[in-house]
Amino acid sequence: MDAVIFYFENLMQHDTARLVRGLHSGDPEILDALIETYQHRLMRYLLSVTGSRPMAQDLFQETWLHVLERGTQYRSQWKFEVWLFSIARHLVIDEARRKKATSLQDLVDPEAGVGFDPAAGGPSPFDETAASEEGRRVARVLTGIPALYREVLTLRFQDELGLEEIASIVKVPLSTVKSRLYRGLDALRRLMEVEPI
Amino acid sequence: MKPENHERARHLLTARRVEGINSSERAWLESHLATCAECSNAAQALDAVIQSLRSLPVVADSELVRQTRLAVRSRAEEIQTSRTRSVPLGIATAVSSALMIFTSSYVWQLFSWFGSIAGVPSAVWLVGFLVWWFLPATILAAAAAWRHNRIDWEER
Numbered sequence: 188m189d190a191v192i193f194y195f196e197n198l199m200q201h202d203t204a205r206l207v208r209g210l211h212s213g214d215p216e217i218l219d220a221l222i223e224t225y226q227h228r229l230m231r232y233l234l235s236v237t238g239s240r241p242m243a244q245d246l247f248q249e250t251w252l253h254v255l256e257r258g259t260q261y262r263s264q265w266k267f268e269v270w271l272f273s274i275a276r277h278l279v280i281d282e283a284r285r286k287k288a289t290s291l292q293d294l295v296d297p298e299a300g301v302g303f304d305p306a307a308g309g310p311s312p313f314d315e316t317a318a319s320e321e322g323r324r325v326a327r328v329l330t331g332i333p334a335l336y337r338e339v340l341t342l343r344f345q346d347e348l349g350l351e352e353i354a355s356i357v358k359v360p361l362s363t364v365k366s367r368l369y370r371g372l373d374a375l376r377r378l379m380e381v382e383p384i
Numbered sequence: 385m386k387p388e389n390h391e392r393a394r395h396l397l398t399a400r401r402v403e404g405i406n407s408s409e410r411a412w413l414e415s416h417l418a419t420c421a422e423c424s425n426a427a428q429a430l431d432a433v434i435q436s437l438r439s440l441p442v443v444a445d446s447e448l449v450r451q452t453r454l455a456v457r458s459r460a461e462e463i464q465t466s467r468t469r470s471v472p473l474g475i476a477t478a479v480s481s482a483l484m485i486f487t488s489s490y491v492w493q494l495f496s497w498f499g500s501i502a503g504v505p506s507a508v509w510l511v512g513f514l515v516w517w518f519l520p521a522t523i524l525a526a527a528a529a530w531r532h533n534r535i536d537w538e539e540r
């Protein structure tokens with residue numbers, strides 16, 4: 188059993204070392220493999236933060252270009268997706284500052300609004316991929332909750348990240364992550380109750 | 385049953401999902417759920433919400449992914465080319481820096497000697513020495529700026 192654990196630990200260290208080398212040298216093959224692995228998770232994260240499919244698509248490509256250009260900053264002790272989502276989040280905030288169409292305050296303060304969420308009555312950005320009626324219902328409900336709650340809910344329950352990892356992406360204390368998760372779940376549950384099936 | 389028991393149960397149901405609960409809290413919650421239909425329904429509703437969230441598929445558009453791969457590959461090639469072009473400049477910088485450091489005291493004496501022979505004020509040969517000192521760095525900086533402008537022009 189110990190030998191098996193040692194084998195897998197060794198394999199993971201080898202993969203991490205390869206990842207670090209690849210990112211530091213800007214190896215396109217490594218980047219290709221990373222895009223393949225994380226494409227859907229990144230898109231889901233961007234959708235959850237922006238609430239807008241066109242904006243998420245714009246930032247998708249930009250995020251990967253930043254990963255390439257800032258590859259030398261990546262450290263082996265970091266979980267890749269945490270670093271990836273941090274870069275994506277910075278880009279979303281930069282975009283908000285640049286466009287100024289929606290206030291940055293809306294993004295950082297869930298009580299002030301729902302950030303980049305689409306106009307009421309418009310299609311949910313999650314709708315396109317939700318094939319089932321239940322999926323569409325969840326998609327509708329998701330767009331009805333503040334972006335900051337949606338962000339942590341996505342990271343916790345879809346990406347299965349730990350609370351500390353979420354805190355490092357969102358750059359807030361652990362207690363804030365927890366309170367957003369409590370409030371987000373509560374908001375989600377309430378909306379699911381009133382949203383017709 | 386006391387109302388605060390229901391409140392505690394509702395809180396623990398969410399806490400279990402958000403940050404986890406300890407074994408005694410889990411035991412209390414399970415015994416409460418076994419006897420309280422209302423909280424048991426709430427537990428099922430919460431499980432269903434999280435399950436729905438987990439099962440929501442989000443797929444990146446394949447054309448977007450293809451374009452992203454091409455853009456990343458193209459940018460990676462640009463970066464590699466830029467790095468390759470920087471190597472001779474880096475070597476030249478290292479060599480000129482080493483020469484400046486190791487020969488500065490001799491050159492200082494040489495300028496001082498020329499200054500005394502020619503009878504020029506020390507400020508003049510000092511300026512000459514400084515020009516000699518900064519000349520390689522100035523040439524290299526000019527070369528780097530020229531190369532940077534050229535890359536910008538090629539990218540346009």
